Amino acid sequence: MPSLINTQHFIMDRDDRKRNKNIGKNFMCRLQCMFSHSSSSESRLSLEETQQWSQSLEKLLESKYGLATFRNFLKSEYSDENIEFWLNCEDYKKIKSSYRMSSRAKKIYEQFIKAESPKEINIDYYTREQIKRNVKSPTMHCFDDAQKIVYGLMERDSYPRFLRSDVYRTLLENLAADAIKG
Structure with missing residues (x-):
């Protein structure tokens, strides 16, 4: 019986990871659409900028994408x-x-x-x-x-909860995967 529970747990984790990956990609697309008035690379969300959010709350709030992501996270927790x-x-x-x-x-x-x-x-x-x-x-x-x-x-x-959140981690993973693809 324990192996069945472990298998179900693994399947749920794998499904959750897929769902989170899709949520992260959808959110990343919405963020970029929200702010992309031009197609220049400087208006796009970058992995480097997203990684800098973890340096301090100040860095997060200075970024238009960071602020939007943090606000969205807080709204999802009903604590905005x-x-x-x-x-x-x-x-x-x-x-x-x-x-x-x-x-x-x-x-x-x-x-x-x-x-x-x-x-x-x-x-x-x-x-x-x-x-x-x-x-x-x-x-x-x-x-x-x-x-x-x-x-x-x-x-x-x-802020620490945000850094541990699926939204932030998935966003980082998706941007890292995009950077590897080129």
């Missing part, structure tokens, strides 16, 4: 609130108009900071209260403490 908050904060810092800053700060607060908000991020009470006060007369730095906390959470939790 941290990256969405972080990206909203990055955009918020670019706002020059005080009226737009005030309006956007309130939206970010309502969506991510306020208790029971739709995409509530995991921050401590003190930081949450500090932001609540800051939003009344916002500056470009009113979300900095929460953004640092969220970045740390992603760096310690989501």
Whole structure:
């Protein structure tokens, strides 16, 4: 009986590997289609760029393909609130108009900071209260403490899971296989 179970396990693993390979290829195609406005080689996802994602979360987020892949991974785990908050904060810092800053700060607060908000991020009470006060007369730095906390959470939790994920490993394998083919 144990040999039958082992055989079934092997068959399931082989089927899972095939399925993951197809998922990885499909995802790679979608990524390249999403960003390929030209057919130049510089707009294509490369093995080297994909390998650099494993050096740091910063390297991953600097890459348009890396960011898109990481966001997709987090969405698949129903845990994309941290990256969405972080990206909203990055955009918020670019706002020059005080009226737009005030309006956007309130939206970010309502969506991510306020208790029971739709995409509530995991921050401590003190930081949450500090932001609540800051939003009344916002500056470009009113979300900095929460953004640092969220970045740390992603760096310690989501990012390592992403590097171990089937999506990332399969993407690397497919790009390596393509590089060997030439």
